[in-house]
Amino acid sequence: MTQTMPTQQPPHTAANAQPAAPTIAVRKSCNPDGIGLSHYVLMDKKAAK
Protein backbone atom coordinates (compact mmCIF):
# COMPACT_ATOMS: atom_id res chain seq x y z
CA MET A 1 0.00 0.00 0.00
CA THR A 2 1.41 3.29 -0.98
CA GLN A 3 1.17 6.33 1.23
CA THR A 4 -0.64 9.26 -0.28
CA MET A 5 -0.91 12.84 0.72
CA PRO A 6 -4.41 14.09 1.47
CA THR A 7 -5.48 16.49 -1.24
CA GLN A 8 -8.15 18.44 0.64
CA GLN A 9 -5.79 20.16 3.11
CA PRO A 10 -2.46 21.67 2.04
CA PRO A 11 0.47 20.68 4.21
CA HIS A 12 1.17 23.10 7.05
CA THR A 13 4.71 24.24 6.36
CA ALA A 14 6.74 27.32 7.04
CA ALA A 15 6.36 28.23 3.38
CA ASN A 16 2.62 28.90 3.55
CA ALA A 17 2.28 30.05 7.17
CA GLN A 18 1.36 33.72 7.66
CA PRO A 19 4.73 35.48 7.63
CA ALA A 20 5.49 37.75 10.54
CA ALA A 21 5.55 41.41 9.63
CA PRO A 22 9.02 42.80 10.26
CA THR A 23 9.27 45.30 13.07
CA ILE A 24 9.64 48.91 11.93
CA ALA A 25 11.02 51.59 14.21
CA VAL A 26 12.77 54.70 12.96
CA ARG A 27 13.75 57.89 14.73
CA LYS A 28 15.72 60.81 13.39
CA SER A 29 17.10 63.71 15.32
CA CYS A 30 18.32 67.20 14.61
CA ASN A 31 18.99 70.53 16.20
CA PRO A 32 15.47 72.01 16.48
CA ASP A 33 16.26 75.02 14.29
CA GLY A 34 13.31 74.80 11.99
CA ILE A 35 10.57 75.16 14.53
CA GLY A 36 8.85 78.13 16.01
CA LEU A 37 5.56 78.83 14.27
CA SER A 38 1.96 77.94 14.80
CA HIS A 39 0.39 78.95 11.51
CA TYR A 40 2.49 77.44 8.79
CA VAL A 41 3.95 79.60 6.11
CA LEU A 42 6.74 78.13 4.05
CA MET A 43 9.70 80.20 5.10
CA ASP A 44 12.71 78.42 3.80
CA LYS A 45 12.52 78.42 0.03
CA LYS A 46 14.09 81.08 -2.11
CA ALA A 47 11.72 82.82 -4.47
CA ALA A 48 11.52 81.11 -7.83
CA LYS A 49 10.17 84.16 -9.65
Next chain:
Amino acid sequence: MTAAALSRTAAGPALISMDIGHDAYAAVTDPNTAFWALVDKNRVDEALADGPLFDRYREKADTFARELHALRFGLKPSGVYLNPTERCNLNCTYCYLPDTQRSGGSHMPTEMLLASLGQLRDYFRSVMPEGRKPRAIFHGAEPLMNKTAVFAAINEFADDFTFGLQTNGTLLDAAAVEFLTARNVSIGLSLDGPVAGITDATRRTWGGKSVHGKVLAAMDKLKGYGSWSVITTCTTENLPFLTQMVELFHAREVPTCMLNAVRCTLPGARDVKPADGDMAQAFTQALDRTHELYRETGRKLLVANFANILIAILAPTARRLMCDISPCGGGRAFFALAADGNLYPCSEFIGLPRFNGGNLLATGGVEAALASAAFRPVIERDVDKFAPCADCAIRHFCGSPCPAEAHEMNGGMGMIGAFCEFYKEQVSYALRLIADGKANDYLWDGWDEDTETTFDLGC
Protein backbone atom coordinates in the same frame (compact mmCIF):
# COMPACT_ATOMS: atom_id res chain seq x y z
CA MET B 1 12.60 67.85 34.19
CA THR B 2 9.18 68.42 35.69
CA ALA B 3 8.14 66.36 38.70
CA ALA B 4 5.70 64.41 36.55
CA ALA B 5 8.34 63.68 33.93
CA LEU B 6 10.89 62.66 36.58
CA SER B 7 8.41 60.28 38.14
CA ARG B 8 7.69 58.65 34.81
CA THR B 9 11.37 58.37 33.90
CA ALA B 10 12.21 56.83 37.27
CA ALA B 11 9.68 54.09 36.61
CA GLY B 12 11.75 53.01 33.60
CA PRO B 13 10.71 52.68 29.98
CA ALA B 14 7.48 50.86 29.20
CA LEU B 15 5.67 50.22 25.96
CA ILE B 16 1.93 50.26 25.40
CA SER B 17 0.05 49.02 22.36
CA MET B 18 -2.17 50.86 19.95
CA ASP B 19 -4.39 49.58 17.15
CA ILE B 20 -3.74 51.66 14.01
CA GLY B 21 -6.28 49.97 11.74
CA HIS B 22 -3.64 48.27 9.60
CA ASP B 23 -3.94 44.74 8.20
CA ALA B 24 -0.54 43.58 9.42
CA TYR B 25 0.72 46.09 11.96
CA ALA B 26 -0.08 47.47 15.37
CA ALA B 27 1.90 50.22 17.08
CA VAL B 28 3.65 50.13 20.41
CA THR B 29 4.73 53.40 21.96
CA ASP B 30 6.43 54.79 24.99
CA PRO B 31 4.48 58.05 25.29
CA ASN B 32 7.02 59.49 27.74
CA THR B 33 9.71 59.65 25.06
CA ALA B 34 7.58 59.69 21.87
CA PHE B 35 9.21 56.38 20.92
CA TRP B 36 7.17 54.12 18.64
CA ALA B 37 7.53 50.88 16.75
CA LEU B 38 5.28 49.03 14.33
CA VAL B 39 5.01 45.34 15.15
CA ASP B 40 3.17 42.30 13.83
CA LYS B 41 -0.37 42.81 15.06
CA ASN B 42 -0.59 39.10 15.93
CA ARG B 43 2.51 39.29 18.15
CA VAL B 44 1.95 42.47 20.12
CA ASP B 45 2.44 40.71 23.45
CA GLU B 46 5.91 39.61 22.37
CA ALA B 47 6.79 43.17 21.44
CA LEU B 48 5.65 44.49 24.80
CA ALA B 49 7.77 41.97 26.70
CA ASP B 50 11.53 41.91 27.05
CA GLY B 51 13.08 41.05 23.73
CA PRO B 52 15.18 42.52 20.91
CA LEU B 53 12.95 45.57 20.38
CA PHE B 54 12.74 46.41 24.05
CA ASP B 55 16.46 45.84 24.53
CA ARG B 56 17.33 48.20 21.70
CA TYR B 57 14.89 50.80 22.95
CA ARG B 58 16.10 50.58 26.55
CA GLU B 59 19.58 51.61 25.35
CA LYS B 60 18.14 54.80 23.88
CA ALA B 61 15.30 55.64 26.24
CA ASP B 62 17.20 58.17 28.34
CA THR B 63 18.53 59.95 25.25
CA PHE B 64 15.05 60.17 23.77
CA ALA B 65 13.63 61.41 27.06
CA ARG B 66 16.21 64.20 27.23
CA GLU B 67 15.61 65.11 23.59
CA LEU B 68 11.86 65.40 24.10
CA HIS B 69 12.27 67.31 27.34
CA ALA B 70 14.57 69.84 25.65
CA LEU B 71 12.06 70.27 22.84
CA ARG B 72 9.17 70.75 25.25
CA PHE B 73 10.82 72.92 27.87
CA GLY B 74 14.20 74.16 26.68
CA LEU B 75 13.46 76.39 23.69
CA LYS B 76 13.76 80.15 23.47
CA PRO B 77 11.43 82.16 21.21
CA SER B 78 12.53 82.45 17.60
CA GLY B 79 9.39 83.84 15.99
CA VAL B 80 6.80 86.57 16.40
CA TYR B 81 3.34 87.10 14.97
CA LEU B 82 2.79 90.75 14.17
CA ASN B 83 -0.74 92.14 14.05
CA PRO B 84 -0.29 95.54 12.37
CA THR B 85 -4.00 96.30 12.47
CA GLU B 86 -7.14 95.26 14.30
CA ARG B 87 -9.21 95.68 11.16
CA CYS B 88 -10.25 93.23 8.50
CA ASN B 89 -12.21 93.77 5.32
CA LEU B 90 -13.84 90.36 5.77
CA ASN B 91 -16.20 89.06 8.45
CA CYS B 92 -15.41 85.34 8.62
CA THR B 93 -17.84 83.51 10.86
CA TYR B 94 -15.18 81.62 12.82
CA CYS B 95 -12.55 84.32 13.37
CA TYR B 96 -10.73 84.23 16.70
CA LEU B 97 -10.61 88.03 16.84
CA PRO B 98 -13.64 89.93 18.22
CA ASP B 99 -15.80 91.48 15.50
CA THR B 100 -15.76 94.89 17.21
CA GLN B 101 -11.98 95.03 16.67
CA ARG B 102 -12.16 93.78 13.11
CA SER B 103 -14.87 96.20 12.03
CA GLY B 104 -13.87 99.38 13.87
CA GLY B 105 -10.42 98.80 15.33
CA SER B 106 -7.18 100.70 14.91
CA HIS B 107 -4.08 100.41 12.78
CA MET B 108 -0.69 100.32 14.45
CA PRO B 109 1.07 103.55 13.40
CA THR B 110 4.10 103.02 11.15
CA GLU B 111 6.43 104.60 13.72
CA MET B 112 5.17 102.25 16.40
CA LEU B 113 5.60 99.19 14.18
CA LEU B 114 9.16 100.22 13.33
CA ALA B 115 9.97 100.86 17.00
CA SER B 116 8.45 97.50 17.91
CA LEU B 117 10.54 95.63 15.35
CA GLY B 118 13.66 97.37 16.66
CA GLN B 119 12.82 96.19 20.15
CA LEU B 120 12.07 92.68 18.91
CA ARG B 121 15.33 92.52 16.91
CA ASP B 122 17.28 93.35 20.04
CA TYR B 123 15.39 90.74 22.06
CA PHE B 124 15.93 87.95 19.52
CA ARG B 125 19.62 88.81 19.23
CA SER B 126 19.90 88.27 22.96
CA VAL B 127 18.44 84.73 22.87
CA MET B 128 19.18 83.30 19.41
CA PRO B 129 22.47 81.93 18.09
CA GLU B 130 24.44 84.31 15.90
CA GLY B 131 23.67 83.86 12.24
CA ARG B 132 20.08 82.72 12.70
CA LYS B 133 17.31 85.13 11.80
CA PRO B 134 14.07 85.22 13.77
CA ARG B 135 10.81 84.85 11.86
CA ALA B 136 8.28 87.64 11.81
CA ILE B 137 4.86 86.85 10.39
CA PHE B 138 2.36 89.61 9.63
CA HIS B 139 -0.93 88.13 10.59
CA GLY B 140 -4.65 88.69 11.08
CA ALA B 141 -6.81 90.61 11.19
CA GLU B 142 -5.88 91.60 7.60
CA PRO B 143 -2.32 92.97 7.59
CA LEU B 144 -2.64 94.53 4.13
CA MET B 145 -5.28 96.90 5.55
CA ASN B 146 -2.18 98.65 6.93
CA LYS B 147 0.04 98.02 3.94
CA THR B 148 2.09 101.24 4.24
CA ALA B 149 3.34 100.30 7.70
CA VAL B 150 3.91 96.63 6.79
CA PHE B 151 5.94 97.40 3.69
CA ALA B 152 7.97 100.07 5.51
CA ALA B 153 8.81 97.50 8.19
CA ILE B 154 9.83 94.85 5.66
CA ASN B 155 12.14 97.33 3.94
CA GLU B 156 13.64 98.63 7.18
CA PHE B 157 14.30 95.24 8.79
CA ALA B 158 15.05 93.05 5.76
CA ASP B 159 18.44 92.08 7.22
CA ASP B 160 17.11 91.27 10.68
CA PHE B 161 14.07 89.03 10.16
CA THR B 162 12.77 86.42 7.77
CA PHE B 163 9.34 87.77 6.95
CA GLY B 164 6.04 86.09 6.19
CA LEU B 165 2.57 87.46 5.51
CA GLN B 166 -0.71 85.63 6.12
CA THR B 167 -3.43 87.45 4.16
CA ASN B 168 -6.96 86.84 2.95
CA GLY B 169 -5.62 87.70 -0.51
CA THR B 170 -8.25 90.27 -1.44
CA LEU B 171 -5.80 93.21 -1.31
CA LEU B 172 -2.91 91.39 -2.92
CA ASP B 173 -2.63 93.39 -6.14
CA ALA B 174 0.16 93.09 -8.70
CA ALA B 175 2.27 95.77 -7.02
CA ALA B 176 2.00 94.07 -3.63
CA VAL B 177 2.96 90.71 -5.14
CA GLU B 178 5.94 92.34 -6.85
CA PHE B 179 7.08 93.98 -3.61
CA LEU B 180 6.73 90.85 -1.50
CA THR B 181 8.13 88.31 -3.92
CA ALA B 182 11.13 90.54 -4.71
CA ARG B 183 11.96 90.38 -0.99
CA ASN B 184 11.33 86.66 -0.67
CA VAL B 185 8.51 87.19 1.80
CA SER B 186 6.60 83.97 2.40
CA ILE B 187 2.93 84.46 1.56
CA GLY B 188 -0.05 82.56 2.92
CA LEU B 189 -3.57 82.92 1.52
CA SER B 190 -6.93 81.62 2.77
CA LEU B 191 -9.63 79.88 0.75
CA ASP B 192 -12.42 77.75 2.17
CA GLY B 193 -14.18 76.29 -0.85
CA PRO B 194 -13.60 74.89 -4.33
CA VAL B 195 -16.41 77.12 -5.60
CA ALA B 196 -17.76 80.50 -4.50
CA GLY B 197 -20.89 79.07 -2.96
CA ILE B 198 -18.84 77.09 -0.43
CA THR B 199 -16.25 79.78 0.32
CA ASP B 200 -19.03 82.32 0.80
CA ALA B 201 -20.59 80.29 3.61
CA THR B 202 -17.80 81.36 5.99
CA ARG B 203 -15.67 84.03 4.30
CA ARG B 204 -17.40 87.17 3.02
CA THR B 205 -17.04 90.93 3.24
CA TRP B 206 -18.90 92.85 5.92
CA GLY B 207 -21.46 93.65 3.22
CA GLY B 208 -21.87 89.97 2.39
CA LYS B 209 -19.99 89.98 -0.92
CA SER B 210 -18.05 86.99 -2.19
CA VAL B 211 -14.24 87.14 -2.28
CA HIS B 212 -13.70 83.71 -3.83
CA GLY B 213 -12.75 85.09 -7.24
CA LYS B 214 -10.27 87.56 -5.77
CA VAL B 215 -8.43 84.83 -3.90
CA LEU B 216 -8.23 82.70 -7.05
CA ALA B 217 -6.79 85.73 -8.86
CA ALA B 218 -4.19 86.13 -6.11
CA MET B 219 -3.30 82.46 -6.44
CA ASP B 220 -2.75 82.96 -10.16
CA LYS B 221 -0.35 85.82 -9.43
CA LEU B 222 1.69 83.63 -7.10
CA LYS B 223 1.95 80.62 -9.39
CA GLY B 224 5.61 79.73 -9.79
CA TYR B 225 6.72 81.59 -6.66
CA GLY B 226 8.73 79.36 -4.36
CA SER B 227 7.29 80.35 -1.03
CA TRP B 228 3.54 80.46 -0.75
CA SER B 229 0.72 78.41 0.68
CA VAL B 230 -3.05 78.38 1.13
CA ILE B 231 -4.98 77.63 4.31
CA THR B 232 -8.41 76.04 4.27
CA THR B 233 -10.23 76.23 7.55
CA CYS B 234 -12.30 73.07 7.82
CA THR B 235 -15.87 73.59 9.04
CA THR B 236 -19.25 71.94 8.68
CA GLU B 237 -19.74 74.13 5.62
CA ASN B 238 -16.86 72.83 3.51
CA LEU B 239 -16.11 69.41 4.98
CA PRO B 240 -17.80 67.45 2.14
CA PHE B 241 -15.63 69.34 -0.34
CA LEU B 242 -12.12 68.86 1.01
CA THR B 243 -11.20 66.44 -1.76
CA GLN B 244 -12.28 69.00 -4.38
CA MET B 245 -10.30 71.57 -2.43
CA VAL B 246 -7.04 69.69 -2.82
CA GLU B 247 -7.83 69.02 -6.48
CA LEU B 248 -8.22 72.76 -7.01
CA PHE B 249 -4.96 73.50 -5.16
CA HIS B 250 -3.05 70.89 -7.10
CA ALA B 251 -4.44 72.09 -10.43
CA ARG B 252 -3.35 75.64 -9.58
CA GLU B 253 0.13 74.48 -8.56
CA VAL B 254 -0.16 75.45 -4.92
CA PRO B 255 3.01 73.99 -3.36
CA THR B 256 1.72 73.75 0.20
CA CYS B 257 -1.68 73.91 1.84
CA MET B 258 -3.03 73.49 5.33
CA LEU B 259 -6.35 71.86 6.07
CA ASN B 260 -6.83 73.30 9.53
CA ALA B 261 -9.70 72.21 11.75
CA VAL B 262 -11.50 75.37 12.82
CA ARG B 263 -10.20 76.77 16.11
CA CYS B 264 -13.11 76.90 18.52
CA THR B 265 -11.82 79.67 20.78
CA LEU B 266 -14.74 82.04 20.22
CA PRO B 267 -18.42 80.96 20.17
CA GLY B 268 -18.93 81.81 16.48
CA ALA B 269 -16.46 79.12 15.48
CA ARG B 270 -18.26 76.44 17.48
CA ASP B 271 -21.37 76.92 15.32
CA VAL B 272 -19.44 75.46 12.37
CA LYS B 273 -17.33 72.90 14.26
CA PRO B 274 -17.34 69.50 12.52
CA ALA B 275 -17.67 66.31 14.54
CA ASP B 276 -14.34 64.55 15.07
CA GLY B 277 -15.27 61.49 13.03
CA ASP B 278 -16.54 63.57 10.12
CA MET B 279 -13.40 65.69 10.22
CA ALA B 280 -11.15 62.64 10.24
CA GLN B 281 -12.97 60.97 7.34
CA ALA B 282 -12.97 64.04 5.10
CA PHE B 283 -9.38 64.90 6.00
CA THR B 284 -7.97 61.44 5.28
CA GLN B 285 -9.94 61.21 2.03
CA ALA B 286 -8.37 64.51 0.98
CA LEU B 287 -4.93 63.16 1.93
CA ASP B 288 -5.60 60.04 -0.13
CA ARG B 289 -6.46 62.27 -3.07
CA THR B 290 -3.23 64.27 -2.76
CA HIS B 291 -1.37 60.98 -2.98
CA GLU B 292 -3.28 59.91 -6.08
CA LEU B 293 -2.49 63.25 -7.69
CA TYR B 294 1.17 62.86 -6.81
CA ARG B 295 1.27 59.40 -8.35
CA GLU B 296 -0.52 60.65 -11.47
CA THR B 297 1.57 63.77 -12.03
CA GLY B 298 4.80 63.44 -10.05
CA ARG B 299 4.02 66.76 -8.34
CA LYS B 300 3.28 66.92 -4.63
CA LEU B 301 0.72 69.07 -2.88
CA LEU B 302 1.92 69.11 0.70
CA VAL B 303 -0.68 69.25 3.45
CA ALA B 304 1.59 70.94 5.94
CA ASN B 305 -0.39 70.38 9.12
CA PHE B 306 -0.46 66.63 8.42
CA ALA B 307 3.18 66.60 7.32
CA ASN B 308 3.98 68.06 10.71
CA ILE B 309 2.27 65.14 12.47
CA LEU B 310 4.26 62.71 10.34
CA ILE B 311 7.51 64.47 11.18
CA ALA B 312 6.60 64.62 14.86
CA ILE B 313 6.55 60.81 14.69
CA LEU B 314 9.62 60.29 12.50
CA ALA B 315 11.84 63.06 13.84
CA PRO B 316 10.32 64.92 16.82
CA THR B 317 12.86 67.73 16.79
CA ALA B 318 12.41 68.41 13.06
CA ARG B 319 8.77 69.43 13.34
CA ARG B 320 7.89 72.83 11.89
CA LEU B 321 4.72 73.71 13.78
CA MET B 322 4.39 74.15 17.49
CA CYS B 323 0.65 73.74 17.96
CA ASP B 324 0.77 69.95 18.10
CA ILE B 325 3.04 69.66 21.09
CA SER B 326 2.63 70.26 24.80
CA PRO B 327 3.33 72.85 26.04
CA CYS B 328 2.50 74.46 22.71
CA GLY B 329 4.77 77.06 21.17
CA GLY B 330 2.70 79.99 22.44
CA GLY B 331 4.82 82.12 24.75
CA ARG B 332 7.61 79.60 24.40
CA ALA B 333 8.78 79.27 20.78
CA PHE B 334 6.92 82.35 19.57
CA PHE B 335 4.57 85.07 20.78
CA ALA B 336 2.22 87.62 19.24
CA LEU B 337 2.22 91.39 19.13
CA ALA B 338 -1.26 92.94 18.95
CA ALA B 339 -1.98 96.16 17.07
CA ASP B 340 -2.15 98.11 20.34
CA GLY B 341 1.39 97.03 21.23
CA ASN B 342 0.46 94.41 23.79
CA LEU B 343 1.99 90.94 23.83
CA TYR B 344 0.06 87.65 23.90
CA PRO B 345 1.30 84.04 23.89
CA CYS B 346 -0.23 83.54 20.43
CA SER B 347 -2.58 85.47 18.13
CA GLU B 348 -5.28 83.03 19.20
CA PHE B 349 -5.39 84.82 22.58
CA ILE B 350 -5.67 88.40 21.35
CA GLY B 351 -9.42 88.46 21.96
CA LEU B 352 -8.93 87.28 25.55
CA PRO B 353 -7.72 90.16 27.78
CA ARG B 354 -6.60 87.92 30.66
CA PHE B 355 -3.77 86.64 28.45
CA ASN B 356 -2.36 90.13 27.81
CA GLY B 357 1.27 89.99 28.96
CA GLY B 358 1.89 93.73 28.83
CA ASN B 359 3.16 96.24 26.30
CA LEU B 360 6.24 95.52 24.21
CA LEU B 361 7.51 99.08 24.47
CA ALA B 362 6.99 99.29 28.24
CA THR B 363 9.70 98.48 30.76
CA GLY B 364 10.56 94.78 30.63
CA GLY B 365 9.16 94.23 27.15
CA VAL B 366 9.30 90.65 25.94
CA GLU B 367 11.05 89.24 29.01
CA ALA B 368 8.37 90.64 31.29
CA ALA B 369 5.60 89.19 29.13
CA LEU B 370 7.18 85.73 29.00
CA ALA B 371 7.41 85.71 32.79
CA SER B 372 3.96 87.21 33.34
CA ALA B 373 0.99 85.59 35.04
CA ALA B 374 -0.86 86.06 31.77
CA PHE B 375 1.53 83.80 29.83
CA ARG B 376 2.19 81.25 32.55
CA PRO B 377 -0.98 79.12 32.18
CA VAL B 378 -0.23 78.64 28.48
CA ILE B 379 3.48 77.91 28.95
CA GLU B 380 2.73 75.47 31.76
CA ARG B 381 -0.10 73.56 30.07
CA ASP B 382 1.29 70.01 30.08
CA VAL B 383 -0.53 66.94 28.75
CA ASP B 384 1.44 64.78 31.20
CA LYS B 385 -0.58 66.33 33.98
CA PHE B 386 -4.25 66.02 33.06
CA ALA B 387 -6.70 63.36 31.95
CA PRO B 388 -7.30 61.79 29.52
CA CYS B 389 -4.04 62.93 27.87
CA ALA B 390 -1.76 61.75 30.68
CA ASP B 391 -2.50 58.12 29.76
CA CYS B 392 -2.68 58.60 25.99
CA ALA B 393 -0.27 56.70 23.73
CA ILE B 394 0.09 59.59 21.29
CA ARG B 395 0.06 62.60 23.58
CA HIS B 396 3.43 63.89 22.37
CA PHE B 397 2.50 63.54 18.71
CA CYS B 398 -0.63 65.61 19.35
CA GLY B 399 -0.19 67.95 22.31
CA SER B 400 -3.97 68.32 22.68
CA PRO B 401 -4.23 71.65 20.91
CA CYS B 402 -5.16 74.33 21.46
CA PRO B 403 -4.92 75.90 24.94
CA ALA B 404 -7.06 78.84 23.87
CA GLU B 405 -9.96 76.63 22.86
CA ALA B 406 -9.42 74.23 25.78
CA HIS B 407 -9.74 77.22 28.08
CA GLU B 408 -12.64 78.94 26.35
CA MET B 409 -14.59 75.98 24.99
CA ASN B 410 -13.90 73.19 27.45
CA GLY B 411 -13.43 75.16 30.64
CA GLY B 412 -9.75 75.25 31.53
CA MET B 413 -6.12 74.63 30.64
CA GLY B 414 -6.38 71.17 32.17
CA MET B 415 -8.94 70.15 29.57
CA ILE B 416 -8.48 68.62 26.10
CA GLY B 417 -8.68 70.66 22.93
CA ALA B 418 -11.52 70.53 20.45
CA PHE B 419 -10.49 67.58 18.24
CA CYS B 420 -9.14 64.72 20.36
CA GLU B 421 -10.42 61.83 18.22
CA PHE B 422 -9.40 63.59 15.00
CA TYR B 423 -5.81 63.71 16.21
CA LYS B 424 -5.86 60.03 17.10
CA GLU B 425 -6.99 59.19 13.59
CA GLN B 426 -4.32 61.45 12.06
CA VAL B 427 -1.62 59.63 14.01
CA SER B 428 -3.03 56.22 13.07
CA TYR B 429 -3.15 57.26 9.42
CA ALA B 430 0.45 58.49 9.63
CA LEU B 431 1.61 55.23 11.18
CA ARG B 432 -0.20 53.25 8.47
CA LEU B 433 1.68 55.27 5.84
CA ILE B 434 4.97 54.44 7.56
CA ALA B 435 3.98 50.76 7.66
CA ASP B 436 3.26 50.84 3.94
CA GLY B 437 6.47 52.71 3.06
CA LYS B 438 4.60 55.78 1.79
CA ALA B 439 5.45 58.42 4.36
CA ASN B 440 7.94 60.29 2.19
CA ASP B 441 5.25 60.84 -0.43
CA TYR B 442 3.52 63.16 2.05
CA LEU B 443 6.63 65.15 2.98
CA TRP B 444 8.67 67.73 1.16
CA ASP B 445 11.71 66.40 -0.68
CA GLY B 446 14.82 66.49 1.47
CA TRP B 447 12.87 67.00 4.69
CA ASP B 448 15.45 64.94 6.63
CA GLU B 449 18.63 66.36 5.11
CA ASP B 450 19.71 67.95 8.37
CA THR B 451 18.79 64.99 10.57
CA GLU B 452 20.70 61.94 11.72
CA THR B 453 19.15 58.54 12.26
CA THR B 454 19.23 57.66 15.95
CA PHE B 455 17.12 54.52 15.83
CA ASP B 456 16.49 52.18 12.92
CA LEU B 457 14.95 48.75 13.15
CA GLY B 458 13.46 46.86 10.23
CA CYS B 459 12.16 48.63 7.13
